[in-house]
Every structure is written in structure tokens, then in C-alpha cells.
Amino acid sequence: MNGSTSYYVCILASRRDGTLYIGACSDLGNRLTLHRLGRGSKFAAKYGVARLVDVETYALPSEAIAREKALKEWHRDWKIRLIEWENPDWRDPSHLI
Template structure:
């Protein structure tokens, strides 16, 4: 999950290469939504072995109320810090 800032615009997506996808977003090659709203801060991640599980979870999270998404982020990342520095 990406955010523009703390409690800012949120973006939910899936990828098989998070580091590559973040680089694309930050270079303006990601989605138009991300580019338009400046959503570049990685604030929450989940990992799945199977693509179908990741897709199902993405769809579930997109249906969630905004408050629920914020609670999910703040459970593990209360400061909304950019987690991209943790990627290997």
C-alpha cells in the first residue's frame, strides 16, 4: 500500500517485484493515479506465494473503508514511514 503522506491519498496494488514497481511509480511510469496524486511512500506490505491469493487480498482491501485501511497501516507502521528502505 502506498500513501502520498500520513493519512493522505492511498493506493493499493500487487506486483511480483515490489522494488521494480516502486521505481516505476517514482519515475512516472506507474499508474496515472499514482503520478497524479504523488503516491510514492510505501507504508504497508503483505507477501503471498500465489498470485491468486494476492489478487483476492487486493480486491478485498480495495473494498475496505478508508478507516480500516488506516488502522491496518498504523498497526504495523504508526509513523507512516517509508518502508522502501527495507527492501532487499
């Protein structure tokens, strides 16, 4: 995007079919590091949520925030279907980031 900032909405999981966390950020690598150190959010730290299982990229922060809020309203089974659509094995692709 010609050097412009990207914004991300990510779904993290504690394990396959485990606890899910949805968040938005502009620095995905840093945010994942914070989660893995137990400093990304109190919820994620409490439930051991650190495996990236889905990520979407947006050009505007308002788009990412709107998507984050929408996903948080989804039923759990819809979130699982979204994850499994692109990532049926719940693999953590963060090594590619």
C-alpha cells in the same frame, strides 16, 4: 521460499493520512521505482502516491490479487488502521527491500 517467486500487495500513500493506492505485484522493488518515476499508475502519478506504508507477501498470485481486491473494498478508516497497526509513523520501509 526456496527460490520461488513471492507476490506482494502494497499500500502506497502520498503522505501521512493522504491519498492511498493499493496494488499487487511480483517485483516490489521495480514497482516502487516505477511509481516514484510517475510510471507506476496514472492514479498514483496524478496524486503523488509513492511512499510505501504497508506490504504483505503471498506465495500465490491468486492470493495477492484476492487480497488487493478485498482491500480496495475496505473503508478508508479500516485501511488507515491496518497501516498504523504495523507502521504507526507511516515510515517508508522500502530501503529495506
